[in-house]
Amino acid sequence: MQTLNAMHSKKPDKIPMKNINETVYVTSGADAAAAASNTLRADVKSLSFWYGENRALSSVSMPVWDRKITALIGPSGCGKSTLLRSFNRMHDLYPGNRYDGEIRLYPEDRNLIEMDPGLVRLRVGMVFQKPNPFPKSIFENVAAGLRVRGIHRRAVLDERVEKSLKDAALWNEVKDRMHDSAYSLSGGQQQRLCIARALAPQPDLLLLDEPTSALDPIATAKIEDLLTGLRQSVTVIIVTHNMQQAARISDLTGYMHMGELIEYGDTGELFTNPREKRTSDYITGRFG
Amino acid sequence: MADKHTLRIFDEDLEKLRAEVIKLAGQVEDELTRALTALISGDHNLAREVIASDRQADALQDAINVHTAHVLARQQAMASDLRAILAASRVAPHLERIGDYAKNTAKRLQRLSTPIDPDMTAQFYWMGERIKSMLRRVTDAYMRDDAELANVTWADDAELDAVYSRLFERLLNIMRDDNKRVADGTQLLFIAKGLERAGDHVTDIAEEVYLMVTGKPLQGPRPKVEEA
Numbered sequence: 001m002q003t004l005n006a007m008h009s010k011k012p013d014k015i016p017m018k019n020i021n022e023t024v025y026v027t028s029g030a031d032a033a034a035a036a037s038n039t040l041r042a043d044v045k046s047l048s049f050w051y052g053e054n055r056a057l058s059s060v061s062m063p064v065w066d067r068k069i070t071a072l073i074g075p076s077g078c079g080k081s082t083l084l085r086s087f088n089r090m091h092d093l094y095p096g097n098r099y100d101g102e103i104r105l106y107p108e109d110r111n112l113i114e115m116d117p118g119l120v121r122l123r124v125g126m127v128f129q130k131p132n133p134f135p136k137s138i139f140e141n142v143a144a145g146l147r148v149r150g151i152h153r154r155a156v157l158d159e160r161v162e163k164s165l166k167d168a169a170l171w172n173e174v175k176d177r178m179h180d181s182a183y184s185l186s187g188g189q190q191q192r193l194c195i196a197r198a199l200a201p202q203p204d205l206l207l208l209d210e211p212t213s214a215l216d217p218i219a220t221a222k223i224e225d226l227l228t229g230l231r232q233s234v235t236v237i238i239v240t241h242n243m244q245q246a247a248r249i250s251d252l253t254g255y256m257h258m259g260e261l262i263e264y265g266d267t268g269e270l271f272t273n274p275r276e277k278r279t280s281d282y283i284t285g286r287f288g
Numbered sequence: 289m290a291d292k293h294t295l296r297i298f299d300e301d302l303e304k305l306r307a308e309v310i311k312l313a314g315q316v317e318d319e320l321t322r323a324l325t326a327l328i329s330g331d332h333n334l335a336r337e338v339i340a341s342d343r344q345a346d347a348l349q350d351a352i353n354v355h356t357a358h359v360l361a362r363q364q365a366m367a368s369d370l371r372a373i374l375a376a377s378r379v380a381p382h383l384e385r386i387g388d389y390a391k392n393t394a395k396r397l398q399r400l401s402t403p404i405d406p407d408m409t410a411q412f413y414w415m416g417e418r419i420k421s422m423l424r425r426v427t428d429a430y431m432r433d434d435a436e437l438a439n440v441t442w443a444d445d446a447e448l449d450a451v452y453s454r455l456f457e458r459l460l461n462i463m464r465d466d467n468k469r470v471a472d473g474t475q476l477l478f479i480a481k482g483l484e485r486a487g488d489h490v491t492d493i494a495e496e497v498y499l500m501v502t503g504k505p506l507q508g509p510r511p512k513v514e515e516a
Contacts, residue, residue, distance in 0.1 A: 284367050
């Protein structure tokens with residue numbers, strides 16, 4: 001095991017053998033077959049993670065297919081958010097945390113865990129549970145990520161902001177008040193603004209950590225609809241406590257429990273015929 | 289039977305649904321028993337009772353339909369629970385159709401001008417008993433989540449088909465030899481065909497039970513004998 005700083009500076013001495021024996025990979029569904037025929041955007045390989053002395057992930061291995069929605073489900077404390085936040089190296093913001101294993105990014109086949117966290121975050125967008133717009137205008141919220149990347153030409157900014165807002169299904173609602181405060185928007189609109197902000201830099205991966213848990217059913221439906229539309233252009237990983245949401249919108253689902261990925265595969269297959277009793281007990285409400 | 293749900297009312301909903309399907313199976317078996325008794329004994333009063341009692345089977349199926357919709361709307365069923373609900377909604381129409389064949393047997397026997405030949409009676413009796421036996425076993429398989437019993441019952445239809453084929457030939461020969469018996473022969477052909485179809489519905493139920501328990505469809509062709 002290594003500290004984060006050590007891992008930034010050199011490669012790990014030894015990557016442990018991938019232990020996938022505990023995870024059931026469902027590959028029989030038609031969608032899984034379709035996914036398998038596509039390309040990998042990332043590949044988690046024997047990833048473990050510690051918050052100080054507490055192990056939160058235990059040798060998780062999971063492919064992330066390009067332009068698919070992958071949902072991570074599981075009870076509180078199972079490690080799904082920890083896994084999600086590993087993709088943009090958020091854990092590096094706090095001392096004492098450490099990783100072991102790899103998240104390989106494709107097509108360049110680099111270990112994300114060994115890359116500069118700042119560079120990782122330029123390529124990976126993140127949306128949180130509660131909408132967190134900046135105290136700026138609607139336009140400036142979406143443009144913020146572009147400015148950080150050195151994009152300042154007004155025409156480019158205008159074009160990218162409009163496209164991002166359209167992709168986030170918010171353009172028609174805000175196009176006439178782009179310079180109003182983002183706080184003037186409703187909760188659901190603010191969350192779609194945050195998605196537009198994350199989309200503007202055209203990320204390789206879009207991470208969402210329970211993005212609709214603070215929203216009403218209509219706002220939730222709008223977010224779910226836009227996410228299924230985004231599948232054409234971006235790879236999405238979503239953590240959700242709402243199993244029906246995972247079933248509705250994801251192509252692939254992973255069930256996590258106590259830091260382990262118990263089962264991973266085609267969403268339709270996992271929710272109708274899970275291979276693992278632990279998965280079945282959880283999704284049918286027989287857990288605990 | 290699976291472990292209990294955290295939400296107990298979900299268990300109650302599923303148990304109620306399963307109980308309704310089992311009750312419908314019992315009702316249909318009873319109809320079948322009385323229809324065959326009426327056929328073999330030529331009891332027209334009993335036949336009328338069978339025809340009237342089929343309304344109960346229809347009402348039970350309606351109740352299952354309503355309850356299935358309610359459970360689907362109220363509970364976000366997944367995995368084995370979802371399969372159990374779908375199985376109930378798919379098994380019930382098969383049971384209701386078996387009840388219809390019992391009712392049709394009762395209706396047609398009222399149109400017979402003469403009693404059935406004793407040796408042919410034995411064949412109808414055998415078919416009826418076989419269907420009831422298959423129905424009891426598939427109901428047991430449904431009650432106990434027994435995929436193996438469902439599989440065995442599914443394959444058990446072949447003998448029924450064989451007896452039906454022989455009966456079919458026999459009735460054709462009778463009608464060919466004596467055209468005064470064409471009217472009765474036709475009624476008996478329809479009764480025999482109805483019993484054979486009832487057997488097919490039992491095998492369809494077996495397929496649903498197998499899918500419910502295992503999550504996988506029964507594979508491979510069902511054993512068959514020469515078709516009539």
